[in-house]
Amino acid sequence: MKKFNLTKFLVWGSALFTLGVLAYIILFILWNGIPAMNLGLFEWKYTSNNVSMMPAIISTLITIGLSLLIAAPIGVFTAFYLVEYADRGSRFLRVIRLATDTLAAVPSIVFGLFGMLFFVIQMEMGYSHIAGILTITIMILPVIISSTEEALLSVDNSLRMGSLALGAGKLRTIFTVVLPVAMPGILSGIILAIGRIVGESAALLYTMGSSSGMINNLTSSGRTLAVHMFVLSNEGFHVKEAYATATVLIVIVLIINSLSTFIGNKLGSGGK
Amino acid sequence: MANNMSVTLKAKDVNASNGDGKTKFKISDLDFYYGDFHALKNLNMDIEESVVTAFIGPSGCGKSTFLKTLNRMQDLVSYAKVDGLISLDGQDIYQKNYDVNELRKRVGMVFQHPNPFPKSIYDNIAYGPRTHGIKDSAQLDQIVEESLRGAAIWDEVKDKLHRKATDISGGQQQRICIARAIANGPEVLLMDEPTSALDPISTNKIEDLINELKEKYTVVIVTHNMQQAARISDKTAFFLNGEVIEFDDTETIFSTPKDQRTNDYISGRFG
């Protein structure tokens, strides 16, 4: 006689439910999105007829590229300071950590509001790519800092000792010995940041604005894919195009995730 | 009286010292503190050139601590304090504006656990020379070969110079580390228990190597293994609780030690 096991039922049930919800969401979007795909969606110029997402794709790529260009060196260098130079327990160190942790906790809408008040209004950038990029840069800084920090800390200290004992000095040791070993971890932090940028809408809506046209220069307004998705959902007119945009977003996320797993595996074999 | 069955002087009796009595390192009234802990007390020692000097003594008595003051690796510990004089070829190594990287070029170090960089064998050996300005690849090739020969491992790795140094055995890794230290062209080699993490065969190979190395370098070796000290060193210093209890020719230390404590340690009564 098989006794009904409540615990087993509950855990399996919850797990299957969770998996089921995920599968449902993805399949539902793909089911509706793939048929809605057409070439018009990828035309360079946006019109109200083609509702092209190409400008959004380009804006997304530019945002990712430029904000990483600024945030990655700053974030990595900050982590260098925290791990390789600062005295353990110094007050300055604790202040930086507090700042980074707090920054990580700020909700994206608050970033958006701040970006609007500071970059758009105070710095008179207007709704523009540059305002959005700078806002995003601040937003992803903590992500890069903490993953780089973790990567640096996981480097075996004996390697540093070996390099210093050969007379290499701290700077050279960091760049020629520590950094190569920490690189996979740093890269996975960057990929994490890319994922966040792709999914971000609240911080961009009122900094980059929501203009549907293709970018002219950094001062033009625009929208990333996520913002485009929001506008379409909100307006409610272009449902098919919304599904198509959601499909593109999901595909991008899948690619980013696979890249992350790939690097994660490399970390397992190469690292320490 | 030291009648030590545990200590045997090996047949390749290495105690014929090469040195001409010249002092390489002079240590005067050295006191060393880790924070409040007085780790080295009033140390005085002359380390002779082209000679193998061994530091022996029980765990935690200051041998490694002292070794690391000689190439200023202790600088990396923020709460370490050095008082007194350590001079290399007559120059105080702790004086202001003394180039510490140059010091570490002249005074190389081999660590207890082999720590080759996760780079190719070639890049490991070439690291020191490249750091100190040598860029010409022909020159580097030559240095790499000479160093690997000098570490008695050239024949084993000459066909795999571009293999990752972390892919080879522990004993070979340690000899790579020795080659890496030699590649810098040092005058002194500091070795911190270099064979304690290795198997007996590798240990043997490295001991043979040390015997050859002293022709060109001044070697200072910290070892837990008394027999090793007796086998390969010319001079031995016995450390206890941060002090040098006795410092003399190895033969003397192991057969006719002057201090009772030395005798007790040698005969295994403690440690």
Added chain:
Amino acid sequence: MQRDFSEKFMKYVFMFCALISIISILLIFYFIFIGGRVVDTPNGRVLEFDGGLPFLTEKGFLDVIFGTNWRPNASTPSFGILPMIIGSILVTLGAIIVGVPIGVLTAIFMAKFCPPKLYKIFKPAINLMAAIPSIVYGFFALQILVPLMRNIMPGNGMNMLTASILLGIMILPTIIGMSEASIRAVPDSFYQASVGLGATHERSVMRVVVPAASSGILSSIILGIGRAIGETMAVVLVAGNQPRIPDSLSDGVRTLTTNIVLEMGYASGDHRQALIATAAVLFVFIIVINSVFMVVKARGEQK
């Protein structure tokens, strides 16, 4: 020495980069809480403060925080944000009710019941769930949940319940991720001791392992709360957005976050200031939640 100079120089470069984080957070604080700016007015250049704190002092702390009327554009405007505070709390509470049981149980499954082959599917699936943009979740809820709700309850389907369910789903990966890690971190010796005494696998897991992971699970819940209370774009699509205190689950609701995003685009003057004040209140909530998280995490690690 040449090298000494570049060493020292780079140290200061690195230090300066570290300062940028401090400067950023200070700027954010400043603009949200104080907001002093020099503006050109007809009367010349004036220092105006349009941050949250000046607003609260000007309009009265109690009137704003506990006021129930949000009518920023009326002829006699009122800026009570209590409905939004309650909206945030209720929607988060709903998310917790939906997300925590399912999330924790799923975490238990993944850590202690999941066959290895299945795990290879589950783990990337949860990571994927975490990576899906909130807007996609919101759109999904708009297309599926809202019509569903419309059928089973009064109203147009955009209400507190829909928002809670949506948020509950969205915080699942957050809760699962950290809870699973905590459960896995429990030393195997506890489990073995229990089984060695004759207890079943289920009993050992639920009575011994999971309780041992409780502070990690609690931390994950707090993290989930933080995530739910900060979510904007997905919620604004399905929550109804009426700025009043809800009576029932089928009432539309507005949160602190959606309040900001709905009106930011066109607000000016006092209205805009009120939104900045909303952001300030939200920020305080988040900081409190974050601090609780830190404390719980630190306590958990001490054990």
